[in-house]
Amino acid sequence: QKEVEQNSGPLSVPEGAIASLNCTYSDRGSQSFFWYRQYSGKSPELIMSIYSNGDKEDGRFTAQLNKASQYVSLLIRDSQPSDSATYLCAVNKSGGSYIPTFGRGTSLIVHP
């Protein structure tokens, strides 16, 4: 089993819709979870971090964490074409590590 798994996509949604991106992880002791956005030809940029079960909202973005199911997701409301990018899920190793393991990333396409 891969440490951090994501569906590679592409996930295609119409403008204005909700995009839902999912990620599962294998290390049950992981405590820190991150979503990065990477535009084509650019480097990853941190957009959300979440550390406790439940939802965390920041503008149009909501991160959801369920440690029992080892599942973290990212919802993007009112999707815009500018949201088209690859979204990387990252999970820190257990034991208070500050070294993340990345998933393969999900490609999101928002079409007008």
Place this chain on the structure above:
Amino acid sequence: ETGVTQTPRHLVMGMTNKKSLKCEQHLGHNAMYWYKQSAKKPLELMFVYSLEERVENNSVPSRFSPECPNSSHLFLHLHTLQPEDSALYLCASSQGRGGGGTGELFFGEGSRLTVL
């Protein structure tokens, strides 16, 4: 200068060349990372330095040699590379252990390496 700066942005080298990638962070962080990003693959962790001490070496071939002279600078020395080493090399920094951080990474723009 702000953030994380990488030079050069693009590098083409032959298999017998020796070159170096440079990374500089202006965020006051105490941890620095090298990642490799190849097409269709997840980001691969290569090295991590915390407080100038190497804390992770992820089974990287010896033709890659990191150097961290201080907490703001990180180098990746390259020698006798193979064509399969062609990739985007990303430097990142974070406030790691001892700094109260949780590992949120801030990336440089990357160095695109092509090995002929």
